[in-house]
Amino acid sequence: MDLQLLVDIFPQVVLDGIILGFMYALIALGYTMVYGVLEFINFAHSEIFIIGAFVGVELLLGLQSLGALDAVPWPLVLLLALLVGMAGSGLLAVTVERVAYRPLRSAPRLIPLISAIGVSFFLQDMIRLFESLWHNAFNLVYPTIDALNVRLELTRTIDVPVKSLVVILAALGMLGVLWVLVNRTKVGTAIRAVAEDQAAASLMGINVNRIISLTFLIGGAMGGAAGVLFGVQYGLINPYSGFIPGLKAFTAAVLGGIGNIPGAMLGGIVLGLLEAFAASYLSLLTGGAFGAEYKDIFAFSVLILILIFRPRGLLGEVVRGRA
């Protein structure tokens, strides 16, 4: 085993882990907020996330075909893509809730979950259908913006592309805004009240249905932002590439304590770091016998272990005999 190599790649691995972690954190927020108010796993959230990436890529491709991609300054382009992606995902999430979840709200618990799985599969093929008709291709590549690919040299061995820094900054900003929204505004208080006790909240004059829609909107918008950032960071997207990140983000939400907003952020970053370490070190430590291809198993094992030994997660409260 090459100890020097292990040490040399360490900062790079941490950086990769943090980027991945912020991505997971943004997606995990959608799961955790919806679980907070409805005690329901929104299985279709992984597709709501990837829709954001597709809306973003359509915008960028559109700008490119107009020749505007290089003319407009890149921060503006990126901001526009983020906003459009957030709007697309958020509206889709609200629609999905209205069509496929609201009629089932009083049904036994497994019924809406199965409906959500159906929505997830349906959306995957809808994206594929749309892109097949529109571009005659459903694997799309984000257009490159040269300024984002410049590498900044931090030390002699580590350099970061600008886009990774942008991803981290954007995610941080988004999480900050969400924190203020939930903890410092009237709407945020209403969301927390509905999560606490729906009946009591509605007696206090809160329109519960509207708050639930709003929760889906915010969670979806966060997912959409994550989608655009995912596309900018990794480039290639297809209608099915939301599924595994979605599952891992759910793991992150459970890891942090589902229903708990700071927990989702923490869980995302911890899971991202764990996964980055597994991906880079597993093969080195086992002499090549097990490699990065086991990183998915690694995330699922984390999920199973937490659920068995600490179902309330890192920051969660004791759940009342239900989880």
Added chain:
Amino acid sequence: MIQVVLAVGLVALSAWAVASFPRSVLVFLLFQGSLLFAYVARIPTWLRVGLLGTALLVLMPLIGFFNGYYLEVATQVGIFVALALGLNIVVGLAGLLDLGYVAFFAVGAYSWAIPGSPHANLIFGGNAFPLPAWSFYAFLLIGLLVAAGTGILLGLPVLRLHGDYLAIVTLGFGEVIRVLANNLDKPINITNGPKGITPIGRPPLPFGVPYSEGFYFLVLLIVAVVIVVNRRLEDSHIGRAWEAIREDELAAQAMGVPLVRSKLLAFACGASFAGVMGVVFSAKQIFINPESFTFLESIGVLAMVILGGMGSIPGAVLGATVVTVLNLQVLKGLSLWLNELKNAGVVVFGYSLADLPTQLEPAKYERMIFGVILILMMIFRPQGIFPARRRARELAKQA
């Protein structure tokens, strides 16, 4: 009386039609529809059994002689019927949502694929493999036991979880099995990774029956056994315990139902059906690789159970038939038809179909079918097409 005439007439007519138009998908669908009608029509039991028996035991193999593809479809339907019935025990009776069910199918398939092909020589060295063809029959039992064992192994840690958490963990487990099958070609080559295992031995068949007919009858026999087991289980001590757990765990426990043991039993039972069918599947296909055991398959089987009605045996049979036929015939037929129109350059409303994007292939949209089935059934008819009586009442009460 009208129904008697109708049922006999329909089955006879559609069988004749299939024999005369062996290429038409629609006619084959009509034949399947006539079987369904014979099942639901108000006719004497002896006639119903006679009609269905003749159709499945005599007409279907005869059709197979004219058009092997239909027999292949019927065999596939049989495999999925057994899978749906197995999942029906776990989801329908015991109320445990298992999203990784296809993992047990995979375990069964690999448990015959490895020793039944020369591949095992790479693991154990020497020249002892493949095992003689007749040992396939022993492996039906071994596949069952291995899958049931896997079910128990998985169940032990995760059955303390409830509802949706259990669903996600079983999903993770299904993915773990697939990733393992995909990557265990090193350090020891157990599954040969994504390249898959081939050639897998086929069992010797009595009376020189051709393989396609042989597998059809084998699958039919297993499905019959599975249905009998299912029916006996439903009203047994264990079946009642499962339903009690599904309705209310706390109350069931208070009544003395051993929770963990009953749930493990449900997992093991469901898994064992999948294991047996896995063994048959690997021998039928000669070649298996991890691609056959994806999450999509698990959801497909779930869609079959949901469509037919959770906890209902005829429902699972119907659901499996409809979904498999949709996948194998209707979607593929649509693809072929669209291609023909494209090649012929047909113009619809001034739009030439030849300009349709090449990536548009209806055959690839099975997820959409599954998705639509799941959503619509949950919203409009959560008890399914052929609901189990108790389940229907329960859902009606809550609505």
